[in-house]
Amino acid sequence: MDRRHFFQYGGLAAGAALVARVPRAEAEEAMARTSDLAGRPPARSPVAAPGGQPAVLTPNGSTLAWRTVDGVKVGHLIAEPVEHEFAPGLRAECWGYNGSTPGPTIEAIEGDRLRIYVTNRLPEPTSVHWHGIVLPNGMDGVSGLNQPPIREGETFVYEFTARYPGTYMYHPHFDEMTQIALGMTGMLIVHPRRPRGPRVDRDFVLMTHEFRLDVGARRPDPNEMKDFNVLTFNSKAFPGTAPLVVGRGERVRIRLGNLSPMDHHPIHLHGLAFKVTATDGGYVPETAQVPDTTVLVPVGSTRVIEFVPEEAGDWAMHCHMTHHVMTQMGHGLSPMVGAKTKTLDQRMSRVMPEYMTMGTTGMGNMAEMGMPIPPNSLPMRGAPGPFSYIDMGGMFTVLKVRDDPDATDPGSWYAHPPGTVAALADPARMRADGVTPPTGPAGVAPGHNHAGHSSHE
Ligand SMILES: [Cu+2]
16 A cells, blocks of 8 residues: 555545444454445545446445455345434434445455345345346345245345446345335445456445425335335435545545336536446447446436546536436426416415415525425425526536646635636626517517517507
């Protein structure tokens, strides 16, 4: 380990020292469950696989710790209820693995023999299916078909060889509807023994998911079929999502998974184009890699994208379904844009002086009005940004491209060079460019008297 790596992972060593002070059995249990990075993954991944391949980073998450016994990698997943925070101010009792939703990312190398114990601490049976992995039929985890269910309190053991490199997932295959809806998902990464394609500098894992959590409810509703109101990356809704900090000119890989109950997610990145290099079915040949800026990640699939950002900045990364960048209170409202409510407002003010009709000019400003909201709920969306309120929520995060990514505080905003930010137009410049904004009411352009276009007066 060189000096640079020593300092980078000093935080890890300190964490290990803390663990050593708790009783040995407890410490072993903690280590077996998850390599906890105290919620703060290292800025740069340690090398995890041959050929200098970096370890995967799970923003807002962790990686499963292995214990090697006679050449076999031994891990332990504990299926259990977890107290989860989707974003500051929004908590729920979910189900997950090893204290989190999604469960810890499982990371292996092609050819590894894996032995994974699964302890069930749920109030009903469960099982684990290793989605996309080619393995003996009896290890596939479909309860009833491939194995008996893991009953409450029991520990089962799965053992298989990670035969093919790729980006896979794991999830229950007993009462999937309930267990996945409550958060039981995880990613399973198998690095190739020989790197495929250009070496990447950073390698991220993002599981997309969706929950129905009614305002004031303690648990997500597993019976919801359509109207999900908490949309997440790694079970976090913006502004709870940790930004992805990368270097300008670096090669970046993001492994997207989708175990949402019902929705596919078109994931869009701003400021760059990427290529889909792999799915949970294998690698995409280079000649078939189509450049794109949005990748549809269907339910029950993974999509791996790679790119080299050339512009520094804070770039939005989000699901492009507009209702998937909303949270909770944006749902179920009547359409109000353009409604004439003056008379209604006057009448209402007689009985409710504080009454105000909202949404008649759009909903962008409603996010930051600071209205009182019920306990354990989020406003529709949003968080303060460097210029003004960011009226996005749900499945939204920020790709922070920097020249010095390892020295960058993930919470910091990009410092734009002077003259590179859209701003109020200068009247002299507008005159010189021959730009004259229309005056008068919007929607009735002067000089455009189309036949049949009746006046709205
Ligand atoms: Cu979506």
